[in-house]
Amino acid sequence: MPTLMRRGTVAAAAVLVTALAAACAPGSSNDKPASKAPAAVSTDVAKAGNVTLTVWDQEVQGGLKEQIEKLNAQFEAKYPNVKIKRVSRSFSDLQKTLRLALSGSNPPDVVEANQGYASMAQYVKDGMLLPLGAYDQAYGWSKRYPKGLLDLNSVTKDGKLIGSGDLYGVSLNGEIVGLYYNKEKLAKLGIQPPKTWDEFEQALATAKGKGEVPIAFGNLEKLPAMQLYGILQDAATGKEAVRKLVFGSGGSWTDGPNVQAAQKLADWAKKGYLTKDSNAVKWDDTPVNFAKGEGLFMFGGTWWAPDLNDRMKDKVGFMLPPAPQAGAPVATMGGESLPWSITSKSKHADVAAAYINFITSPEAMNVAVQAGSLPVLPASTEPDKPLMKEVSAAWAELSKNDGTTPYIDYTTPTFTDAFGGPLQGLVAGKKSAQDAMKAAQDDYTAFQKKK
Amino acid sequence: MSRRYERILNHAVLALFAVVALFPMIGIVAQALQLPGNLSFDTFRVAWNEGHFAAYLRNSVIVTAVTVVLASTFSIMAGYALGVMRFRGAGAVFLLFLAGLTIPTEAVVVPLYFDLRSAGLDNSYAGLILPQVAMSVAFGTFWMRAYFRSVPPSLMEAARMDGASSWTTLWRVLVPVGRPAILTMVVLITMWTWNEFLLPLVIVNSDEGLRTAPLGLSFFQGAHKTDYSLLMAGALIIAAPIVIVYVFLQRRFIAGMLSGAIKE
Amino acid sequence: MTTVARQKTPEPGPEASGSSNARPAGRRARSRPPGEPRAVGWLYVLPALVVYGAFLLWPLVRGAQFSLYHWDGIGQATWAGLSNYTATWTDPTLRGAFGHLLVLIVFYAILPCCIAFVLVAVMSRTKIRGLTFFRTVLFMPQVIAMVAVAVAWQWVYSTHGPVNTVLGWLHALGLPDWRHGWLGDFTFALPAIGLVGTWVEIGLALVLFLAGVQKIPRELYEAARIDGAGAIREFFTVTLPGLRRELSVALTLTTIMAVRNFDLIYMATAGGPGDSTKVPAYEVYNRTFNTGEVGLGCAIGVTLAVLAFAITAGIGRLVEGKGE
Structure with missing residues (x-):
């Protein structure tokens, strides 16, 4: 047996060396997607035809889950031509799998990509996320959000500096x-x-x-x-x-x-x-x-x-x-909670942007309150659960102090x-x-x- | 020490280790059924629905069945050729398969992922099945070659006298006789494929509709880390099929492997 | 030779124990007049060879190639030479991971073999009622998916799990309080993982040894007993020498299982607390997919493959005491 083993090793080594010489360098085919801002943006979802939008979120707990289920249903009701395929997993599971999925051949259309140099900045550097400047102009997100909140979701193209560069996502929750x-x-x-x-x-x-x-x-x-x-x-x-x-x-x-x-x-x-x-x-x-x-x-x-x-x-x-x-x-x-971003390989970027706009609209903030979670922007309804009232008050105080x-x-x-x-x-x-x-x-x- | 006491002591030692071996499994079952106390299948129902285990088990069945059929067929053919035929390069081919026996999944999973991704085969049944067939044929070929070498030549002589081709001889004469050896191989490949975790984790990275059972359990744990009885129900659901196969086939399973060892 | 790549289960493969048997068969095969054109053999081998080459050998080659580059998995790779391999030994975390592997080998390979020896000594000395039952039960951990094993053992080790409950009883009886958060403890997490491995691998070693014991001629035992040998001397003079080959197979397989310890670590500890349960198999995944060091991940993977080769070749020589 050891003899066979040794010969096997030699055979394998020989194959390895020959093949190695013939192989080409990894990444030379360059899978990096072009991350250009879309030149022409369409906000008309109804015209997009039948679309299945794959969305990855981490809203698995209580009211967070409830709010997103409601919003998805409302979006589908508003646009019957769009079907939302929701994939939700815990925060840690999302962290563990997102990079793999984003670099895959068929990533989801919308993802919640965490802020910071560990996640969003890396994805941006690798060209996995779509810069949202054009959609920001179309939907007026800069008017919707205070600059501080948008800065957190912005990063330069090389992934080197958070707080400047392009916008890559907007958040729903505080x-x-x-x-x-x-x-x-x-x-x-x-x-x-x-x-x-x-x-x-x-x-x-x-x-x-x-x-x-x-x-x-x-x-x-x-x-x-x-x-x-x-x-x-x-x-x-x-x-x-x-x-x-x-x-x-x-x-x-x-x-x-x-x-x-x-x-x-x-x-x-x-x-x-x-x-x-x-x-x-x-x-x-x-x-x-x-x-x-x-x-x-x-x-x-x-x-x-x-x-x-x-x-x-x-x-x-x-x-x-x-x-x-x-x-x-x-x-x-x-x-703000994890921002909703669009992947650069998504074939339905326009629909994805409309979806993101929908779930961060003033009405969506009210849905969040009703579901018992904390919206990132002021809502017109008041929370009814006692704990949520305290959370809401703390949020208001912190925002007031820029804390x-x-x-x-x-x-x-x-x-x-x-x-x-x-x-x-x-x-x-x-x-x-x-x-x-x-x-x-x-x-x-x-x-x-x-x- | 008298023989009688020694016998009792021996049984006690064995019983102790049997309990140790069984304990976590009994724990799983008890927790999942909420024993002791109220026997209830509620957790199973909840785990089954929330964990999407029906879909994941179906995926596992598909992946395992196709892998086993392909790997066994290829292994029987290759083992046959390497066992009873003489042709140029046979020795080298055998050594090549032999070398594959020790390659751990960890060594190939990263390049597999990147190359399958470039080929658009990640998140597909093919991406799950083909690498597992490859891992299985190294062992299968090796195992079947050993079987074919042990077949009495008279059997093949007789078949040839009757004018049977090598193909007919293989499937009509040798495979039926070799059922025990083949069954052992099938059981082993089934088990490895069913239980494989790293490969599906990497290959099925976005399409959750393709998750296999072990992968499903891992995400189920992510979502329900707090609830042990739910988790245990999930664990039981994914482990049970193989354990059942093992319990039913263990005599032939272990006996097959033992006869392999004893024959030498 | 034994299968290692996928294997959780023994293969006292026919070849394994028996070049002596295989060879005569081979001779017979050779003396047989060739009945078909020789090239037909290739047609039979081809399907297996193509799949095997494309989905196992080729990725191995690619892995070796990737390991020579710095690459984040997306952009352009830059040539790294052997620096990824150097990092495998100089990076303190990775060096630690290989150290943990050594500890785990004790738990996965050496301990189960020792325990299986005791059990096999017990089982072979007297007639055991329900032998099949014990064998079936002790082997069962081998067939359960490691992810399910991980879930079960997390419960066993949990704060209010059975281990701590028993230790709590002992504490109530006046013994020191030995309760711990086992999988989150810097000292105990690694041994706790190791004991799961011991639990899994005992059955494997046992089944192999039981097979081996049956081959030892009864006369040797009778002779030993006539000489007045007790259980212990009988074991060392008859059983152990008779099981050398099985021991080598068992050690090889269990050591490889220790090397391939990904599922359990991923599910139960993710390498923590701190870095205390990081092992190379987990780092292959972690470096590649979490921190984007694909070259390094591949270098660790290749190192593991080489290690698996070396172990398979090495243990056989060591235990059987000859290079054949």
Whole structure:
């Protein structure tokens, strides 16, 4: 057998060498699609003939799912010649598969492509997304959205700078990473919802002393720790510095306040303020456990709100993260949900644009409210669910203060692993704050150099 | 230690490991049926509907059936030629197949993806089936060649005396006699193809209507990570077909493999 | 020689154990007068060869070629020489991944073989009632799709899963609290993954060894017993030497399974926490499709193929103690 094996190896090696010499270089056929702005834009969907529009979204939870199902149905009713093929998957599954699908021979027409250097900027650089300038002119999106929101969804053609260049998508929902609290438990412990970080620390200590889990936290996916860190960083560093840092225009991850934020996270973990073995708990399990009564507090996105409202009714509250001093403005991560983009290989770009316009129209914002989710633009209807009212109020306050900061996983294409990994180590007590921030800075420098 | 005690101890050791082997599976079944407590098939119904498992199982059946038929037919033919015929280059061809036995999917999946994409074969049955046929014929040819070499020459002599061509001899005489060996091969290829995950994950990257059962379970987990009983129902749905085949065919399955080993 | 490429299951292939048997057959074949034109053989081989060449060998060649370039999978590739291979050994994450592979080989190959030896010793010494049942049950993990196995074991290891429940009982009895979030623990995630592998592979090794034991002449056991050998000495003097060939097959197959550990990692940990369960098979996918380093992904893939060759060739020589 070994003899056969050896001969087999030799035979294979021989084939390999000969064939290698004959093969041509990868990518020389150049699949890169032309990403020119469409010269002539048609907004008349009815004339487009029978079209099946494939749409990939990540709206799998509660009210988010409901709103998009409604909007799709309305769009199909308005244009009977269009059939929407909706493919929805969780945020992490979408992240894992989108790049593959976009580079495939037959990508979907409309996708929710996450902002940042890890996703949208890369796709743009590789020519996978269609610049929307012409459609913006046709539909007037620049008038619909404030500039800050459009900037987040804009990037230069080479993928090097977010915030300028062409527009590549528009968003339907607003997002904040804020603080959920269990009203029932707070009342039992005689704690008021904390207004400042000092009060918050106090509450954590009290909860711990009473044998409660102070903060429900699940961090299997690495992203949750990055969001928790981001909140602490916003408090320690300030919004301007964070924005600059994430978008690559100044600052260092090893700057003092950034290290302090990591240190704070490490302290919380050490004091047992976070769910035990949080690195083994899945992100989406966190709100489920929280609803079951684990944790006084939970930092999380407003995308969890509709579901939590259904599960906990009036037992749950939502607020912006605590402020440095009472009444001071607060900054936190958020802004707009994943933008809806058109792929450059789509054969139905005009219909796709009409669809995107439809689901981000003022009427669509009302549908979002009715479904119990947070629309990115002001709607004319009021939310009826109690938690959604609090979310809506927090959103209004944050918008008024211009308090949104970018998610820090936008920073580099590899940041979730390069910084999220060390943060898992930090939470587990295996890595120091300095080491974790150095890992972040190393990845940051490497990426800036490559850009 | 008396023989009697030794026997009891031996059985105890075996029973312990049998329990360990079965435990996660029992856990799956119990969770999926919401046992102990209220026996209910509700989770199955929900998993079946929400997970689109009917469609995914159908895809798996199609892909597996076509792969098995093609791979077995090709393997029988190639094994026959390499086993009983003499022709120029036979040795080299056999070595080539032999070399393929150790190639892991991981080594070829990336180039396969890019080349199939250029050929427009990603998100297609062909893109799922042909690479799996290729992976299977390396083993199948090797396996069938060994079988054909073990066939008594008298059998082929007799057929030729009757004026049968090589083609007739193969399908009318040798294949019927070789059913046990072929069945073993078919079962193995069925199992590998059904359980394959990496290839469908990469090839079926956008058309979810083409997902195979294991791929479906992976996305089902993405959407329902919080709900273990639903997940377990999904796992049970995709694992059951092969386990059932195994339970029914295990005697011939294991016996076939053992006889292969013992014959040497 | 054993199949490795796809294989989760043993192939004590006819050829495997027996050049001694195959050869006479071959001689007979050769002495037979050729009944048909020789070229017909090619027609029979052709369909298999074409598919095999186009969808397995050619991609392997392309993979080797891609590995010599820096390529993001979309745009133009730039020549990289061997730098992707250098990166395989210098990048700390990748070096770590290969280190994890070594640990997993202990769990996937060595541990199952040891356990299977104990079981086979048990099964061969006395008459066992329900032998077929035990064999069927112990082999069953082999046939279950790895994705389903991953789902089941995530539950086993989960915060309130059976492992922690049992450890909780032990804690209540006064033992230290050993409960952990196993798959999210920097120390325990890799061994936890490894034990899943052990669980899967025991049956494979066992079936192979059982087949081997039946070939050991009964007289050897009787002789050993007349010499007054106990269970342990009997094992080392009779059973183990008689199973050398099967051991080599079992080690080869299980080691290859450790190398090809993608499904479980993708489903259960995605390489985390940190990088602590990253393995080369997962990095092939991760580098290619997540971070857009196609050349590097291919270099890892080619390295794995070479590794699989080397293991198949190497273990046979090592265990059987000869190059044949």
